[in-house]
Amino acid sequence: MFKLKGTFGKRTIGIAGGKATVDGVDELLKGLARIDRKHGTVSQIFDASRIAGRGHLLHAARLALIAQAMGWNFASSLNIELACWVAGERQIDRAFGKVGVRKGGMTVAVLTIGKTRSAVKRAQADVLRELRIERDDNVVEFVPKKIAALLKVFSIPKRELEMADIRKLVLERIALLSLQR
DSSP states (O other): OEEEEETTEEEEEEEEEEEEEESOHHHHHHHHHHHHHHHTOEEEEEEGGGOOOHHHHHHHHHHHHHHHHHTOOSSSSHHHHHHHHHHTOSSHHHHHHHHSOOSEEEEEEEEEEESSHHHHHHHHHHHHHHTTOEEOGGGGSOOGGGHHHHHHHTTOOGGGGGTSOHHHHHHHHHHHGGGOO
């Protein structure tokens, strides 16, 4: 669990990873929304193979919260806004295409935002249980085998790896989204 403070007030961020079999993306997202309504949280689920570590998700969550608080948001709901920032993409469909879940077996990262630690903890426990995600937080972490996918998803030329670590390059792409208002 992480605490964030800013123009948006105070928020608790929970990040969980795991392995899941997605039978239907719409059903999965509806289940996520139902759990969020129950706990007063906001959650989004991502393809963990396209996440450059916890810092990637935290950076995107912070920028999404700031954008919403300042009225600079791209989407009307925070869970959609999160997808845009995690993908570094203004277009919602493109954002989900880059970092969203797909039908079939995959590793997933679940990002949950709430006002209290207990609400986030309960929401994440329900998400993992009800959406049948086998918890494995290691899938969220950066590992070198993610580099090829990250280069492609974030349109990073391979030569840029000579100048900076891939994780920093992904964070830079996300930060550049704030200039596209």
